[in-house]
Amino acid sequence: MQTGKQLAVRETPIPGFLVIDLPVHGDNRGWFKENWQREKQLALGLPDFGPVQNNISFNATAGVTRGIHAEPWDKYISVAAGRVFGAWVDLREGPSLGATFTIEIDPSIAVFVPRGVGNSFQALEEDTAYSYLVNDHWSAEAQSEYTFLNLADPTAAIAWPIPLEQAELSDKDRAHPMLADVTPMPPRKTLVLGANGQLGRALRHRWADRADVEFAGRDRIDLADPAALEGIRWSGYDTIVNAAGYTAVDAAETDEGRHDAWAVNAVAPARLAAIAAEHGLTLVHVSSDYVYADREGERREDDPLGPLGVYAQTKAAGDLAVAAAPRHYIVRTSWVVGEGRNFVATMASLARRGVAPEVVDDQVGRLTFADELARAIDHLLATRPASGVYNASNGGEPASWAAIARRVFALVGADEGAVRPVTTDAYFASKTGIAPRPRHSALSLAKLEATGFEPRDQLAMLEEFVAALPSA
Template identity: 60%
Template sequence: MSASLHSIEQTSIPGLLVVSLPVHGDNRGWFKENWQREKLVSLGLPDFGPVQNNISFNARVGTTRGIHAEPWDKYVSVAAGRIFGAWVDLRDGPSFGERFCLELGPDRAVFVPRGVGNGFQTLEPDMVYSYLVNDHWNDRAQEDYVYLNAGDESAAIPWPIPLAEAELSEKDLHHPPLRSVVPMKPQRILVLGADGQVGRALRQALPDAEFAARNDFDLTREESYRSRDWSAYRAIINAAAYTDVEGAESNEGRRLAWQLNATAVSRLATIAAKHRLTLVHLSSDYVFDGSQEPHPETEPPSPLGVYGQSKAAGDAAAATAPRHYIVRTSWVVGDGKNFVRTMAGLAARDASPSVVADQYGRVTFTRDLAAGIRHLLQSGAPFGPYNLTNSGPVTSWAEIAAEIYRLLGRDPQQVVPVSTADYRASRPAAPRPERSTLELAKIEATGFRPPEAFAALRDYLSTDPVCGPLAAGSPPLTVSGGPTQ
């Protein structure tokens, strides 16, 4: 008995994979690498992180174990004997009810994704059946099982030994037919910070996600982390943060900034690692001192103020999760208090604002930021840090303000450029990076090309529910400094 190489074959059920295993035999018996992570992952098997190995011994031919869909992934194989395996997709979706059958011996294994029903019938005596799972069994998990009657006519599983002659458990005899099965729901995405600008944009980009505002999930309270059933999720998007750059320099603000931007992220990373979740963490150009341009993802952090320091610490914490995307962005504009709305309000009053002209970067509209995050999650892009802003020329705040005035039919010359030093002389201000331009080559290499910043600005001004009325002469919006999420 032998096979030369590992190989993986996709079946008619999405995600259900058949693995061919080399079996090396001689006069003493045989040997195989039943689970070899590096080889199998390189061939396309999900890196599903097994935590428990179960073995089932079945003495008699015809022993039949019914169709059970479990809330975790499985890797099933045979250590001795042969079986007839049957799998039925019991997940909510277009492939619900799809069936696949295969005779299985020591030379093959099957990867069974969460929600696909798994059953088998023994073809030889003293059969030993092994399966790796990526979650620990517990009573609560069993409540999420989905069952199918092994003799269901619509599934039409061609059992080699008729079920009337086979040996089944009493429970398996009374499981429901396919027409009565409630499909297993997919694992969800949890978005934290749902009431911020990025969170509101993510509601549009990911309508099927679960959104938690501070009242739903307080990042400062231990109970928020303990009370969640994390097995219900496949990803966490952390769009929550302390973003008051000036406030972070105060005693109270410093504590809050570190608590929300660093300590909370560390807790989320620990949860993501334990439950094999993907952690998407929103970061900032403020983790850099602005001394070079553009900033690549590989640049070491060099934050200037408390806000940037706490965000840099959060980045380091997020990176401890094996499956993570650290999404660094800059100059965020969305549904909330922001620079564009402020300038539109001043333009409506025909005012002449003084705007900093020696800080450079690119604006990021939350609609495009949310689309980029969705792309990372859906495309299977390699994990790690990504810069994500709108594209196009590098501009100053003053140039953006002038463009807003021009697009709203006002004279761009009304915008008065000032230096950062002059701006700070008249008001307290925390240190800010002079150059915030983030290099976009890495995100673009994944197939996502952010829209050009001034084109996105034009779209924002024409569709934003606040900027339109402001341009017609409504009272201006209160200025709010600092990055906002």
């Protein structure tokens, strides 16, 4: 055992697998070490993996050999007494499958083993205690997700100090498959909630070829139901994309609608944030321009909140709750247009039928096509900038609803002069139970653009969208 070491973290040929050098302080009485010191080790690059269980394997004789087991959680491994020869093989799906690393471990060395990397060791001394912290609780369900590799696999070609024919092995470990027959451990999944809405369908299209994405509509996970999130094995996920939302702005002003809006837009995101914090997940939450105080100019992410109606208040409350999750992206957007009923499709239908609509001309913003919003979310998850709020919409010059409507009329070959501009107050003068609308919805996109994302112009995408609409 080496004493006098400095605390250090070293990389290895297995991606994410780290070796930690631990200072050990000893005298004639024995030794002492800080085996796991979160603050110091995180500063050196160790993941904040959130251990919840500590296990110890005691090995009475030299030559006891265990493994190779890949488990569905991360592990922090060290030796409390004795020495081991440790061997690890990457059993995760991907290009590093089969990568192998070995090292002798005494109390001055620890290793961080990512989920899906096969763990094995051979005791080199009597009375060896092999200790590991894990970030999920053991269960029979979890054990069914293990992946195994034979200790004698010729591809890994592990040079065991004590030959396996002389070592102490269990019958189960002797029977594990060779690498060619191993079922690799798949990556943790992304769960998309609200998968049948406009954004959900756009995400389905964008991620159609990804086996690691799971889509859940309201029929499976209804966020209005407090029990909907219970019983889900969250350790199998890495990311939640909350594309669900109560969006009936006017209905939210009624007694029943107010209850449902708070349940879906505020209470459920708070529960998702708690789940994300507990299980180390990334939470993507889609919010709205309605949360901002209504004033002239583009809305910046750090502008003060000033929600006007019940819907807006519930969205603002959801944002504040999600911000408590350590890994989060709050994506604020505006004027979403996707598959199904939407403003653009309605205007195109009216134009083709010769209807001359009144359209509000004093609310100004930018369209956000659902495909573009899905692309922005995909970009954030691919690039992983700092957690926080990111505005996301199409780019280009802001326009009013009436200006957008006139453009749609022109695109379908109708007279754009048929669109009759009207003020918000005049449009809603004869209606009751109407929620207040923001007059200024254009979002500043500078923060998102600084991550490398280039928003597409709203009018260019509008032309493509209208061209793809059915003509009848």
